[in-house]
Amino acid sequence: MGFKVAIVGATGNVGREMLNILEERGFPIDEVVALASRRSLGTEVSFGDRTLKVKVLDTYDFSDTDLCIMSAGGNVSKEWSPKIGKQGCVVIDNSSAFRYDQDVPLIVPEVNPDAISLFTRKNIIANPNCSTAQLVVALKPLHDHARIKRVVVATYQSVSGAGKEGMDELFTQTRAVFVADPVEAKKFTKRIAFNVIPHIDVFMDDGFTKEEWKMVAETKKMLDPKIKLTATCVRVPVFIGHSEAVNIEFENPITADEAREILRDAPGCLVVDKREDGGYATPIDTAGEDATYISRIREDSTIDNGLSMWIVSDNLRKGAALNAVQIAELLVERGLITPKKKAA
Numbered sequence: 001m002g003f004k005v006a007i008v009g010a011t012g013n014v015g016r017e018m019l020n021i022l023e024e025r026g027f028p029i030d031e032v033v034a035l036a037s038r039r040s041l042g043t044e045v046s047f048g049d050r051t052l053k054v055k056v057l058d059t060y061d062f063s064d065t066d067l068c069i070m071s072a073g074g075n076v077s078k079e080w081s082p083k084i085g086k087q088g089c090v091v092i093d094n095s096s097a098f099r100y101d102q103d104v105p106l107i108v109p110e111v112n113p114d115a116i117s118l119f120t121r122k123n124i125i126a127n128p129n130c131s132t133a134q135l136v137v138a139l140k141p142l143h144d145h146a147r148i149k150r151v152v153v154a155t156y157q158s159v160s161g162a163g164k165e166g167m168d169e170l171f172t173q174t175r176a177v178f179v180a181d182p183v184e185a186k187k188f189t190k191r192i193a194f195n196v197i198p199h200i201d202v203f204m205d206d207g208f209t210k211e212e213w214k215m216v217a218e219t220k221k222m223l224d225p226k227i228k229l230t231a232t233c234v235r236v237p238v239f240i241g242h243s244e245a246v247n248i249e250f251e252n253p254i255t256a257d258e259a260r261e262i263l264r265d266a267p268g269c270l271v272v273d274k275r276e277d278g279g280y281a282t283p284i285d286t287a288g289e290d291a292t293y294i295s296r297i298r299e300d301s302t303i304d305n306g307l308s309m310w311i312v313s314d315n316l317r318k319g320a321a322l323n324a325v326q327i328a329e330l331l332v333e334r335g336l337i338t339p340k341k342k343a344a
């Protein structure tokens with residue numbers, strides 16, 4: 001017997017990918033319900049070869065639903081996740097609303113699967129920020145080997161990280177440039193077409209942005225509170241796939257060859273690292289793929305035990321939908337969730 005699963009935000013970038021991945025990976029589902037705002041009432045979304053009519057979140061009763069995957073932003077999650085959890089439905093939340101709550105586990109299954117047992121406190125599990133998810137998948141096996149002291153990361157984040165409005169803005173502005181129409185910036189703070197913007201999420205008092213702060217806080221929560229991390233997060237005119245230039249300082253010696261071998265064997269990682277033209281991964285190579293790609297691994301002789309590398313992944317998959325589905329699979333594998341219908 002399978003589960004009854006609700007997807008909140010089913011019409012969005014992440015929600016649609018979530019439906020694809022649940023189907024692709026054969027998650028044990030008896031019934032899947034697509035939910036969104038009133039704007040989407042009657043809209044249809046695909047689940048494998050089936051078509052689902054979208055229902056409205058506000059009027060949906062979760063009492064016989066086993067699992068709810070939330071992908072509708074922080075405000076919707078803050079209002080709804082606790083109510084849904086109280087109805088005995090386990091929530092996997094893609095927003096940042098509960099990521100830093102001590103009673104909510106923040107999980108990347110390749111990194112900290114054992115922390116999941118904490119979910120019973122609120123019936124909520126948080127999915128990390130897209131840029132953190134791919135980073136910690138690559139950092140974890142290296143940390144286990146040589147203990148990471150400090151990470152310096154610059155991100156090159158695609159517009160799909162800002163939802164479907166972000167993708168529409170890049171498309172519309174690019175077309176406007178070619179036909180010499182006026183270029184309007186609505187979703188992003190400056191023009192994104194043929195430009196890069198060193199600003200994602202709001203500014204904090206110390207001059208960092210919230211996106212940069214999230215990478216610090218989430219790496220500490222999932223991997224090791226002792227790791228020091230500093231980030232510069234940048235939006236680039238790429239539709240799908242976040243890239244990261246990463247410099248890592250370790251406590252113990254580690255060579256580029258050792259790192260390459262470790263990452264080749266690590267779950268979720270794919271090393272593409274030939275020192276020749278095109279011998280590295282770019283965002284287009286990773287779109288629609290599950291792995292976190294690691295390229296350009298090299299020793300940094302300016303610090304003791306230093307490595308630099310390039311990490312790329314599909315932000316809608318490992319950065320959001322795939323990781324959420326892997327969390328759902330972990331709940332099932334560990335027997336932490338059973339279908340309500342069976343229990344009744």
Ligand SMILES: NC(=O)c1ccc[n+]([C@@H]2O[C@H](COP(=O)([O-])OP(=O)(O)OC[C@H]3O[C@@H](n4cnc5c(N)ncnc54)[C@H](OP(=O)(O)O)[C@@H]3O)[C@@H](O)[C@H]2O)c1
Nearest residue numbers: 009011012013014036037040071072073095161163164320
């Ligand atoms: N994109 C990424 O790389 C990424 C990565 C990690 C986490 N996330 C998180 O995932 C969530 C969704 O991101 P996205 O990229 O899929 O955004 P999106 O494309 O803009 O989609 C947003 C979804 O939320 C729904 N929604 C908005 N307000 C709602 C309400 N009041 N009640 C019910 N549904 C509502 C929308 O439904 P309508 O169509 O009816 O408006 C739509 O389905 C966000 O929390 C985001 O931070 C995204």
